[in-house]
Amino acid sequence: MTDPLNRTIMLFDIEQFGTRDDVEQAFLRRMLYDVADGTLAAAHVSETARLRADRGDSVVELIDANVPVSGLLKALLTETPMLLHAKNRLMAGSTRMRLRIVLAAGYVAVDEKGWIGGDLNHAFRLLDAEPLREALRTGADSSVLCVSDTVYQGVVRHGHHGVRPEEFHKVSVQTKEGPSSAWLHRPMPRDTQSSDMTNRPEGDAASAPAAGTRATPPSPADLSNASFGGSYVAGDQHGVSGNGTVYGDVHLGGGGAARRGERE
Structure with a gap:
């Protein structure tokens, strides 16, 4: 066994993959590869800085720790939904793809027999967690993102450019190793203008006459x-x-x- 190395862990899982026939599954896997490749290209991740493993209905990417996690987050929040939309809009309902996505970090040992590590196991626990499944099942978007507590505390909460901490909400995840915390991304409603206009001081632009009056x-x-x-x-x-x-x-x-x- 090789020594574990610090890596960023990115997981993509296709919703209801097992309900599709073989032809649809093969097509969805090709779509998933395209989305993963496009996301990592947008984050400027080179081929030499990543390793991929195929798990049938999911793809695992191990990314070199020197790649900025903030860039990966921005790509997942912006590029991934656009890639999914561009592909799904041309597909019939049976071949449209919806994804659960996890971004985590930790130590993983890689050898000729596979990948091993408690942090990798934990990332898979988050991917399979009910809060993430429920968010995708009940949401209108084609993907839902969950980040580990390590990623949230180290990157998200600091509000790097393109990452809004207020859009991540803490959830409790039950795993085989016991309860754990993670952070689910839920975008803020776009129609927040009315709340933004309240409690303004006198003389603010909000109190000026509306255009055309x-x-x-x-x-x-x-x-x-x-x-x-x-x-x-x-x-x-x-x-x-x-x-x-x-x-x-x-x-x-x-x-x-x-x-x-x-x-x-």
């Missing part, structure tokens, strides 16, 4: 004391600077008020 007309005192920058041409507002504002048909510009169609 007009502010409440000013009082005569406001007009006499107005001093704003900008220009008003042929009834339209142009080049507003500072706090230049249109009130009804009146533009408050550099030297006072100009009504529609009149020059200042």
